[in-house]
Amino acid sequence: MSEVLVLVDHVDGAVSKPTLELLTLAKKLGEPSAVYIGPADKAGDAAERVKAFGAEKVYVVDDAATKGYLVAPKVETLQQIAEQAGGADSLGGVLVVSNFEGKEIAARLAVRLGSGLITDAVDVADDGTTTQSVFAGNYTVAAKVTHGTPIITVKPNSANPTEGAGAGTVEQFTPTISERAKAAQIVASQPRKSTGRPELTEAAIVVAGGRGTGGDFAPVEGFADALGAAVGASRAAVDSGWVPHSYQIGQTGKTVSPQLYVANGISGAIQHRAGMQTSKTIVAVNKDEEAPIFELVDFGVVGDLSTVLPAATEQVAQRKG
Amino acid sequence: MTKLNILVCVKHVPDATADRRFEEDNTVDRVGVDGLLSELDEYAVEQALQLKEKADAPDDVTVIALTVGPDKAVDAVRKALQMGADQGVHVTDDAIAGSDYLGTSLVLAKAVEKVGESLGDGRVDLVMCGMASTDAAGSVVPAMLAERLDLPQVTLASVIETQGDQVRIKRDGDTATEVIGATMPLVMSVTDQSGEARYPSFKGIMAAKKKPLETYSLADLGLGADDVGLSVAYSEVTETTERPPRTAGEIVKDEDGSGATALTEFLASKKFI
Numbered sequence: 028m029s030e031v032l033v034l035v036d037h038v039d040g041a042v043s044k045p046t047l048e049l050l051t052l053a054k055k056l057g058e059p060s061a062v063y064i065g066p067a068d069k070a071g072d073a074a075e076r077v078k079a080f081g082a083e084k085v086y087v088v089d090d091a092a093t094k095g096y097l098v099a100p101k102v103e104t105l106q107q108i109a110e111q112a113g114g115a116d117s118l119g120g121v122l123v124v125s126n127f128e129g130k131e132i133a134a135r136l137a138v139r140l141g142s143g144l145i146t147d148a149v150d151v152a153d154d155g156t157t158t159q160s161v162f163a164g165n166y167t168v169a170a171k172v173t174h175g176t177p178i179i180t181v182k183p184n185s186a187n188p189t190e191g192a193g194a195g196t197v198e199q200f201t202p203t204i205s206e207r208a209k210a211a212q213i214v215a216s217q218p219r220k221s222t223g224r225p226e227l228t229e230a231a232i233v234v235a236g237g238r239g240t241g242g243d244f245a246p247v248e249g250f251a252d253a254l255g256a257a258v259g260a261s262r263a264a265v266d267s268g269w270v271p272h273s274y275q276i277g278q279t280g281k282t283v284s285p286q287l288y289v290a291n292g293i294s295g296a297i298q299h300r301a302g303m304q305t306s307k308t309i310v311a312v313n314k315d316e317e318a319p320i321f322e323l324v325d326f327g328v329v330g331d332l333s334t335v336l337p338a339a340t341e342q343v344a345q346r347k348g
Numbered sequence: 349m350t351k352l353n354i355l356v357c358v359k360h361v362p363d364a365t366a367d368r369r370f371e372e373d374n375t376v377d378r379v380g381v382d383g384l385l386s387e388l389d390e391y392a393v394e395q396a397l398q399l400k401e402k403a404d405a406p407d408d409v410t411v412i413a414l415t416v417g418p419d420k421a422v423d424a425v426r427k428a429l430q431m432g433a434d435q436g437v438h439v440t441d442d443a444i445a446g447s448d449y450l451g452t453s454l455v456l457a458k459a460v461e462k463v464g465e466s467l468g469d470g471r472v473d474l475v476m477c478g479m480a481s482t483d484a485a486g487s488v489v490p491a492m493l494a495e496r497l498d499l500p501q502v503t504l505a506s507v508i509e510t511q512g513d514q515v516r517i518k519r520d521g522d523t524a525t526e527v528i529g530a531t532m533p534l535v536m537s538v539t540d541q542s543g544e545a546r547y548p549s550f551k552g553i554m555a556a557k558k559k560p561l562e563t564y565s566l567a568d569l570g571l572g573a574d575d576v577g578l579s580v581a582y583s584e585v586t587e588t589t590e591r592p593p594r595t596a597g598e599i600v601k602d603e604d605g606s607g608a609t610a611l612t613e614f615l616a617s618k619k620f621i
């Protein structure tokens with residue numbers, strides 16, 4: 028079976044859940060080889076984790092000398108690993124998490140390997156056919172790469188990570204990084220403060236607030252915490268400065284597809300829908316019964332979020348005991 | 349630095365508020381659906397114009413709008429000219445239809461080189477893009493352009509500063525807020541956090557009619573029909589399905605706290621609690 032490269036998404040060695048989803052999907056296409064680019068002293072833990080979810084091989088690449096540069100060093104690394112593995116035609120595919128960095132890496136790798144690129148897949152079948160949701164969720168598209176190896180970026184929450192250990196053979200890999208790849212330098216970086224809540228794109232439940240909160244996010248946050256959910260927002264709430272931009276869901280924010288999405292005081296503009304319409308169950312609380320968000324919902328409450336949410340929070344807490 | 353040449357990539361996309369759909373060959377219907385300049389590319393045009401206006405000698409800064417697309421895609425370039433861009437370039441050729449990211453980025457890259465040569469002083473210093481097209485939403489063309497042109501990529505800018513040929517941008521990355529630095533020439537993409545885009549003024553609309561607008565074919569760029577288009581695409585869409593309309597959900601009116609109870613019951617029935 029051919030090797031399928033899975034780029035490990037991680038924060039300082041802590042492997043993200045979407046990476047485990049990629050490993051699960053990669054097994055359909057061939058033998059998963061995880062590519063870890065990160066601090067060498069955290070590689071052991073990361074390798075154990077990806078092994079437990081099926082990695083047959085783990086390429087470990089120390090990024091001490093290249094982590095201060097944008098994207099290009101990772102592209103060169105993947106290209107060189109792909110070549111060592113026999114080139115695009117002998118690979119079973121390359122899977123990358125669909126976030127901004129992942130998409131840019133995949134894009135440049137596609138040019139380098141002369142291979143087709145599919146972005147934002149929500150599923151990958153055994154024969155490499157992908158499923159995408161386009162036009163703000165109004166169409167489902169099946170697509171396939173026809174040249175080279177399929178390079179696919181996959182959205183978080185697209186598969187259930189299934190455990191099942193692979194051989195997990197570790198191979199230290201030392202790429203040759205060109206000077207050109209260091210042309211875009213990260214001059215300063217401020218990691219986002221942890222909210223203590225689940226990561227927005229990975230969460231099973233997302234509770235979001237919009238302009239209708241009037242700037243008071245406490246009812247939204249309270250309800251989110253009762254449900255163990257992540258907190259998101261519309262652009263109107265972000266633009267008003269009520270919550271940071273990293274909370275934004277939509278066309279120009281994050282795309283989420285949780286099991287449950289609860290929109291509070293959000294009207295449901297097309298740009299907002301683009302980021303949440305693939306959620307499995309959609310619930311809204313809005314005081315305007317004509318709000319377009321109600322066209323999408325499985326369940327809706329026409330009411331004031333500042334009274335409905337605190338009362339619901341209390342009831343949820345009681346039920347949970 | 350004396351002269352500064354900024355090229356903005358603007359895409360013509362089907363209107364998101366119209367009924368966007370696919371053709372029988374599973375390519376996006378770009379002719380039968382009303383189109384417009386991709387909303388997110390307006391932010392790139394705006395930032396290019398601001399760089400020009402802020403320059404010591406604005407006349408030395410040339411802003412060129414470039415689009416690749418069918419005949420009516422020229423409207424995207426026209427809109428950019430109306431907003432204040434100086435020149436326009438439209439690459440159009442029947443053979444381009446159905447191109448995927450690899451094809452589109454190849455045509456754009458060749459066009460950037462061609463425009464550079466035509467500028468007399470030899471190069472495009474800044475290639476600016478939107479953060480994503482509102483139809484494909486890939487956010488990949490800027491990275492591909494950087495790869496093809498062998499230029500630094502400085503993507504997702506929300507704040508842009510330049511000093512001579514040095515560029516610094518601020519951006520909200522996936523996990524951190526970052527400052528990225530690079531030297532021109534480079535490829536940049538701009539987000540909607542960068543500030544509202546201007547509307548064309550009446551004067552701008554009149555002036556646009558007299559601005560130079562070039563049309564290139566594939567042959568003008570040294571490309572042939574076997575380099576791009578649906579038949580040589582690196583990926584193919586095998587099926588497009590319109591999502592069935594959602595079955596209408598249950599909507600309740602909150603009266604004296606009944607809403608919260610109904611909501612909690614619904615969530616419990618779905619095992620979310």
Ligand SMILES: Cc1cc2nc3c(=O)[nH]c(=O)nc-3n(C[C@H](O)[C@H](O)[C@H](O)COP(=O)(O)OP(=O)(O)OC[C@H]3O[C@@H](n4cnc5c(N)ncnc54)[C@H](O)[C@@H]3O)c2cc1C
Nearest residue numbers: 237238239261262263277278279292293294299314315332
């Ligand atoms: C280029 C571009 C990109 C964009 N990208 C995004 C994006 O990524 N994400 C995004 O969200 N938007 C995006 N937008 C903005 C989008 O068009 C809408 O303007 C925005 O989503 C509206 O946010 P909202 O629903 O919170 O506000 P509004 O549309 O003002 O809706 C507020 C809602 O709250 C309800 N309400 C008011 N008070 C209460 C109360 N007490 N209790 C309950 N309900 C109440 C009202 O009935 C109303 O329905 C973008 C726009 C553009 C032009």
Ligand SMILES: Nc1ncnc2c1ncn2[C@@H]1O[C@H](COP(=O)(O)O)[C@@H](O)[C@H]1O
Nearest residue numbers: 357358416477478480481486487488489
């Ligand atoms: N056909 C095109 N013509 C001009 N610019 C384009 C075209 N396609 C993509 N772009 C540019 O690339 C950006 C990202 O596009 P995408 O990768 O499709 O999301 C857009 O915002 C445009 O600036």
